[in-house]
Amino acid sequence: xxxxxxxxxxxxxxxxxxxxxxxxxxxxxxxxxxxxxxxxxxxxxxxxxxxxxxxxxxxxxxxxxxxxxxxxxxxxxxxxxxxxxxxxxxxxxxxxxxxxxxxxxxxxxxxxxxxxxxxxxxxxxxxxxxxxxxxxxxxxxxxxxxxxxxxxxxxxxxxxxxxxxxxxxxxxxxxxxxxxxxxxxxxxxxxxxxxxxxxxxxxxxxxxxxxxxx
Amino acid sequence: xxxxxxxxxxxxxxxxxxxxxxxxxxxxxxxxxxxxxxxxxxxxxxxxxxxxxxxxxxxxxxxxxxxxxxxxxxxxxxxxxxxxxxxxxxxxxxxxxxxxxxxxxxxxxxxxxxxxxxxxxxxxxxxxxxxxxxxxxxxxxxxxxxxxxxxxxxxxxxxxxxxxxxxxxxxxxxxxxxxxxxxxxxxxxxxxxxxxxxxxxxxxxxxxxxxxxx
Numbered sequence: 457x458x459x460x461x462x463x464x465x466x467x468x469x470x471x472x473x474x475x476x477x478x479x480x481x482x483x484x485x486x487x488x489x490x491x492x493x494x495x496x497x498x499x500x501x502x503x504x505x506x507x508x509x510x511x512x513x514x515x516x517x518x519x520x521x522x523x524x525x526x527x528x529x530x531x532x533x534x535x536x537x538x539x540x541x542x543x544x545x546x547x548x549x550x551x552x553x554x555x556x557x558x559x560x561x562x563x564x565x566x567x568x569x570x571x572x573x574x575x576x577x578x579x580x581x582x583x584x585x586x587x588x589x590x591x592x593x594x595x596x597x598x599x600x601x602x603x604x605x606x607x608x609x610x611x612x613x614x615x616x617x618x619x620x621x622x623x624x625x626x627x628x629x630x631x632x633x634x635x636x637x638x639x640x641x642x643x644x645x646x647x648x649x650x651x652x653x654x655x656x657x658x659x660x661x662x663x664x665x666x667x668x669x670x
Numbered sequence: 671x672x673x674x675x676x677x678x679x680x681x682x683x684x685x686x687x688x689x690x691x692x693x694x695x696x697x698x699x700x701x702x703x704x705x706x707x708x709x710x711x712x713x714x715x716x717x718x719x720x721x722x723x724x725x726x727x728x729x730x731x732x733x734x735x736x737x738x739x740x741x742x743x744x745x746x747x748x749x750x751x752x753x754x755x756x757x758x759x760x761x762x763x764x765x766x767x768x769x770x771x772x773x774x775x776x777x778x779x780x781x782x783x784x785x786x787x788x789x790x791x792x793x794x795x796x797x798x799x800x801x802x803x804x805x806x807x808x809x810x811x812x813x814x815x816x817x818x819x820x821x822x823x824x825x826x827x828x829x830x831x832x833x834x835x836x837x838x839x840x841x842x843x844x845x846x847x848x849x850x851x852x853x854x855x856x857x858x859x860x861x862x863x864x865x866x867x868x869x870x871x872x873x874x875x876x877x878x879x880x881x882x883x884x
Contacts, residue, residue: 491759491762491773491860492757492759492773492775494708494710494720494722494755494757495720496708496710496718496719496720496753497718498712498716498718502712502750502751503751503753503781504710504711504712504718504751504752504753505710505753505779506708506709506710506720506753506754506755506779507755507779508708508755508757508775508777510773536716537716537717537718538718539710539717539718539719539720540720541708541720541721541722543706543708543722545705545706547865547868548705548804548805548864550804550805550808550812550879551812552812552813553812553813553815553819554797554801554808554809554812554813554814554815554819555815555819555823557800557801557804557805557808557812559705559706559724561706561722563722565719565720565721567717583768586771587768587771590762590764590771591762591764591771591858594764594768594771595768597853597854598764598765598766598767598768598771598853599766599767599768599848599851599853600768601767601768601769605767605768605769609769627868627870628870634813637813639811639812639813639871640811640869640871640873640875640876640879641869641870641871642867642868642869642870642871642879643867643868643870644805644864644865644867644868644879644882644883645864645865645866645867645868646705646862646863646864646865647862647863647864647865648860648861648862649860649861650762650858650859650860650861651761651858651859651860651861652859653856653857653858653859654761654841654856654857654858654859655854655855655856656841656842656855656856656857657853657854657855657856659854661854662854665764665854665856665858668858669858
């Protein structure tokens with residue numbers, strides 16, 4: 457079971473409804489499990505942008521790639537402050553009271569500033585990390601970038617300076633006077649999984665793909 | 671089938687790999703289907719924040735709710751520029767070349783500025799829209815907010831001034847010289863659905879919950 461989505465979403469609900477952590481191991485677990493993140497930056501005239509993108513991580517550094525013309529890549533590489541958020545929606549919390557409806561979720565909000573990666577060995581490693589994050593085992597099972605492709609790709613690195621994990625789990629938190637009311641209450645889990653691969657080639661599924669979706 | 675996630679994710683792949691739209695109906699379809707969004711704002715010292723939250727929409731206005739102490743609500747209500755992004759990851763695109771790996775996705779990036787909603791009738795309507803967006807049919811099947819709860823809740827409205835939908839669908843876009851290579855290529859769909867409800871009360875599932883998860 458290497459599907460990254462399912463690991464913690466199916467864990468039993470806990471009674472602790474909200475937790476905050478600044479510890480790096482649980483922060484990194486969410487970052488590594490998240491297939492995409494939302495990157496926030498601010499233009500010089502003060503307009504915030506929030507752009508979804510693919511990321512990879514090694515130690516305390518995030519890697520982002522894109523066209524050398526990409527505004528997102530330029531913003532990350534500029535050294536201006538960046539916020540990068542990784543979110544899982546784990547369930548809808550239906551309370552007896554409208555007020556206590558909520559979501560079960562895990563979310564990391566990370567802050568840092570970035571720079572353009574120019575060292576060729578580090579760039580190649582970031583490229584590999586990104587492909588391996590998408591599909592473990594893929595790097596050795598696809599054609600690796602040639603010089604022209606590498607030159608057309610910008611890679612930005614961002615050192616995580618500060619990061620917070622927030623988690624809500626468990627049942628609704630209704631107040632005592634609502635507990636005997638007539639309304640149904642509970643959690644409706646949201647589950648994400650991989651569907652059957654849609655091949656673009658007539659070829660048996662290789663192991664790294666069948667393992668991903670199993 | 672009222673599961674909001676599944677409607678378009680399971681549609682057949684199209685050959686057009688990327689589309690951009692500024693038309694409001696397809697933009698609103700993604701906003702309404704998305705269970706959460708990521709709101710971007712910038713603090714006075716220039717730090718961008720990206721915070722996941724629940725939203726509701728009516729016509730060209732988004733509604734957000736939270737504690738009156740919430741920094742996110744205060745930021746939206748401040749009138750400063752806001753970016754609000756709604757994203758679905760629909761599949762992982764495995765290309766023959768590392769370079770052409772990608773994601774199939776739908777994403778709306780919306781801009782606007784907000785204000786605090788103070789009119790009691792509009793506040794109540796925004797509260798209703800939010801609960802109904804979480805679970806259609808829920809508003810009449812839970813205890814509605816009392817005065818104290820209403821006073822503790824800030825609701826911010828944000829008029830969408832500009833919004834862009836970007837969509838990638840379909841198979842990998844490898845270059846011609848890679849097509850005859852040895853590598854598997856294709857799309858691995860990511861599917862999201864509701865799991866079996868986890869009741870907090872011993873009661874038969876009401877229709878609005880069983881319809882949601884069916």
